[in-house]
Amino acid sequence: xxxxxxxxxxxxxxxxxxxxxxxxxxxxxxxxxxxxxxxxxxxxxxxxxxxxxxxxxxxxxxxxxxxxxxxxxxxxxxxxxxxxxxxxxxxxxxxxxx
Amino acid sequence: xxxxxxxxxxxxxxxxxxxxxxxxxxxxxxxxxxxxxxxxxxxxxxxxxxxxxxxxxxxxxxxxxxxxxxxxxxxxxxxxxxxxxxxxxxxxxxxxxxxxxxxxxxxxxxxxxxxxxxxxxxxxxxxxxxxxxxxxxxxxxxxxxxxxxxxxxxxxxxxxxxxxxxxxxxxxxxxxxxxxxxxxxxxxxxxxxxxxxxxxxxxxxxxxxxxxxxxxxxxxxxxxxxxxxxxxxxxxxxxxxxxxxxxxxxxxxxxxxxxxxxxxxxxxxxxxxxxxxxxxxxxxxxxxxxxxxxxxxxxxxxxxxxxxxxxxxxxxxxxxxxxxxxxxxxxxxxxxxxxxxxxxxxxxxxxxxxxxxxxxxxxxxxxxxxxxxxxxxxxxxxxxxxxxxxxxxxxxxxxxxxxxxxxxxxxxxxxxxxxxxxxxxxxxxxxxxxxxxxxxxxxxxxxxxxxxxxxxxxxxx
Numbered sequence: 001x002x003x004x005x006x007x008x009x010x011x012x013x014x015x016x017x018x019x020x021x022x023x024x025x026x027x028x029x030x031x032x033x034x035x036x037x038x039x040x041x042x043x044x045x046x047x048x049x050x051x052x053x054x055x056x057x058x059x060x061x062x063x064x065x066x067x068x069x070x071x072x073x074x075x076x077x078x079x080x081x082x083x084x085x086x087x088x089x090x091x092x093x094x095x096x097x098x
Numbered sequence: 099x100x101x102x103x104x105x106x107x108x109x110x111x112x113x114x115x116x117x118x119x120x121x122x123x124x125x126x127x128x129x130x131x132x133x134x135x136x137x138x139x140x141x142x143x144x145x146x147x148x149x150x151x152x153x154x155x156x157x158x159x160x161x162x163x164x165x166x167x168x169x170x171x172x173x174x175x176x177x178x179x180x181x182x183x184x185x186x187x188x189x190x191x192x193x194x195x196x197x198x199x200x201x202x203x204x205x206x207x208x209x210x211x212x213x214x215x216x217x218x219x220x221x222x223x224x225x226x227x228x229x230x231x232x233x234x235x236x237x238x239x240x241x242x243x244x245x246x247x248x249x250x251x252x253x254x255x256x257x258x259x260x261x262x263x264x265x266x267x268x269x270x271x272x273x274x275x276x277x278x279x280x281x282x283x284x285x286x287x288x289x290x291x292x293x294x295x296x297x298x299x300x301x302x303x304x305x306x307x308x309x310x311x312x313x314x315x316x317x318x319x320x321x322x323x324x325x326x327x328x329x330x331x332x333x334x335x336x337x338x339x340x341x342x343x344x345x346x347x348x349x350x351x352x353x354x355x356x357x358x359x360x361x362x363x364x365x366x367x368x369x370x371x372x373x374x375x376x377x378x379x380x381x382x383x384x385x386x387x388x389x390x391x392x393x394x395x396x397x398x399x400x401x402x403x404x405x406x407x408x409x410x411x412x413x414x415x416x417x418x419x420x421x422x423x424x425x426x427x428x429x430x431x432x433x434x435x436x437x438x439x440x441x442x443x444x445x446x447x448x449x450x451x452x453x454x455x456x457x458x459x460x461x462x463x464x465x466x467x468x469x470x471x472x473x474x475x476x477x478x479x480x481x482x483x484x485x486x487x488x489x490x491x492x493x494x495x496x497x498x499x500x501x502x503x504x505x506x507x508x509x510x511x512x513x514x515x516x517x518x519x520x521x522x523x524x525x526x527x528x529x530x531x532x533x534x535x536x537x538x539x540x541x542x543x544x545x546x547x548x549x550x551x552x553x554x555x556x557x558x559x
Contacts (some may be wrong), residue, residue: 001229001354002239003248005270007150025243027147032243040334041228047477047506051333053228055474057235058140059133060216060364062507063226063474071199073507073543077238078181080135 001040001053002032013083030076030087031057031064042066042076042089049092066090103129103177105425106193106206108184108367111139112411113403114212115171116418120441122174124426124433128210131182131195137171138164139214139403140234141411144242153244156269158262160411161241167415186539187371191398194552196544201552208398208425211368212418215361215404218382218461219512220255221480223470224329225357233358237263240270247354250275252338254327255358257281257459261309263356268316275352276319278340280359281459283323292453299451302410306455325464329355359462363405366509369537371396377530380453381408382461383515384534391424392417400425409449416445465523466516473513475506483517487524494518494535507543510535 004025014021015033022037031054034042041051042064054064057077067088068074076087105121107114110132121128138145142164154162171178179197186194191206217234224230233253239245240263250273253260264274314320323343330337330349338352362383365375374395375384385407392400402421403414419441423433466472468481478501486500494510494517497503503517504510510517514534522532 001248002245005150005153005244005246007153007244027144028243032239032245035239036245039228045475045477047475050226050477051228052226052474053231053334055231055235056217057231057238058216060508060511061474062511065507071545075543078133 002035004036013081015081015083015085015087017087018089024081024085028081029057030066030068030074030079030081030085032077033081034064034066034076034087034089044089044091046090046093103127103204104207104429105129105210106131106191106204106208107210107212108132109139109212109214109403109405110134110137110171110178110180111212111214111403111414112141112167113214113405113414113418113421114139114210115167116415117210117212117402117422118176118178118418119170119174120419120422120437121426122176123437124422124431126422126426126429126431128176129206130176130178131184132178132180133183135180137168137178137180139411140238142168143238147242150244152270153240156266157241158266183542184367185542185544187367187541189371189396194539196542196548199545199548199551201544201548203552207429208400210392210400210402210418210421210425211405212401212403212414212421213364213367213405214414215363215408216511218359218362219515220357220359220462221466221470221472221513221516222327222329222357223467224331224335226471226474226477227329227331227335228333229331229335229353230329230355230357233260233263233356234361236356237266240266246270246272249273249353252276252278252350252352252355253358254278254324254338254340254355255280256462257358257360258306258309258455259361260356260358261306261313264313265309268313274316274318275350276321277313278324278327278338279320279322280324280327280462281322283343289454289457292457297450299447299449299454302451303454327357360459361404361408362515363407365405365534366511366537366541368394368399368401368405369534370539370541371399373399375534377528378407380456380460383408384530390420391427392421393424393428398428409452413445413448413452416441416448420445466520472516472520473501473503473506475508475512476502476504478503478513480516480520483520484524487521491525493533494521497521498535504535509537509541 105128145164182197326341328339339349368386374387402417
């Protein structure tokens with residue numbers, strides 16, 4: 001959906017989206033990385049399990065909620081990507097397993 | 099526990115930064131908190147980050163100004179906590195915030211909310227599909243990640259922001275499938291009454307005209323008077339349908355659609371504090387009522403920037419300085435008259451063109467089709483809200499109780515104005531009279547872990 005105008009001088013690192021490595025760069029929010037990585041979504045909603053992607057990027061729509069390093073319902077547009085970060089895209093209702 | 103900070107500034111955009119710098123000059127030591135990782139607000143977001151020359155040039159001179167402002171804010175020595183969310187505010191100003199997974203609460207004598215604006219939600223059928231976003235969102239991606247659409251993009255809506263974004267995008271090699279301009283035609287009659295008043299703001303208006311001419315020369319399809327927008331697709335947007343001014347409906351393939359219909363003040367915190375708000379017909383939103391220093395109807399609670407009514411970054415800075423001087427006076431640190439006079443002059447000049455801009459780009463009035471998802475979180479349609487409105491004549495809070503509309507994580511930030519509008523139409527009453535959801539804490543999600551770690555009076559980290 002989006003591509004990054006890469007500046008050759010800028011360093012990059014990996015984050016893991018549902019276990020798959022994706023490239024991130026300093027200054028990227030997690031939502032920005034999600035929008036460069038197919039299938040370009042953040043989650044499936046808990047109500048009707050429809051796919052959603054980051055929408056507003058400024059913390060007001062809550063459509064970019066995902067699980068980041070085991071914390072659920074994180075607004076990924078407000079969190080900077082860090083090396084090794086683990087992002088999981090929720091599928092529907094949060095199911096707690098013990 | 100006592101603290102060196104009596105004043106809290108929420109938001110490090112143009113208003114919050116200008117207020118902080120002004121306070122520092124007066125010898126006051128406020129604490130500035132901001133949700134983002136870097137200062138600058140949305141307008142100057144990531145302005146101090148290292149950039150390629152081509153990106154810097156494309157983002158333009160207004161954005162470049164942010165760098166000096168941020169440097170000045172940083173040099174002021176004011177305490178600043180980035181990545182900090184305000185989630186509750188109580189009278190007497192007990193304030194609850196979270197940073198890095200821990201909550202803290204502190205008392206302040208005065209609070210300045212400089213929390214800015216959000217884009218007006220544009221509820222059209224299909225706006226929840228992946229591949230539909232806002233113009234502001236795309237611009238933020240450009241500023242923070244140098245990220246542009248990887249295929250020709252449809253831009254739909256009205257206002258100055260789409261014009262600016264299209265210029266930036268084209269300068270970076272991006273492509274535009276078409277601009278579906280929803281601005282109603284024949285604005286001249288609405289603009290004329292404000293023309294004289296706008297003479298002082300003509301530089302802002304001339305800038306807009308220059309953008310329009312340059313964009314028209316690019317030759318991409320620019321369709322005027324477009325209505326009945328629909329984003330269509332199954333798992334993601336696949337096409338866009340729209341009706342042109344000649345009444346013909348078109349459907350075109352689309353992989354990314356960006357919407358924008360202006361911006362509205364962030365009012366969740368002032369609503370939660372029961373501040374008085376007035377309906378603005380010109381801007382199609384509620385605006386918290388403030389006095390000449392930006393103080394709301396709640397003593398000691400101040401507002402500056404677009405949160406006090408949309409007026410742009412430079413007006414926000416002037417309002418920030420004025421609020422800082424008002425707070426200083428209130429806390430007995432007399433405010434120097436020359437500073438106040440100069441800030442008021444700047445505000446007058448920076449708001450002169452606003453009535454013309456508001457008249458050029460009026461809030462959308464087309465009816466929201468029944469099948470449109472209105473509440474993105476609870477996935478309720480405009481039809482669901484109309485049906486609930488017929489059950490019993492009530493306000494937005496009744497609708498919330500009947501349907502859960504506004505109860506999801508966004509807390510009505512996306513559906514509030516849609517519900518307000520539908521109820522006002524259903525009941526034949528004004529939008530001001532119809533009102534908004536009652537807003538309750540927490541203003542932002544808080545984890546149990548954060549709450550468990552909450553320690554009242556603990557010093558800000």
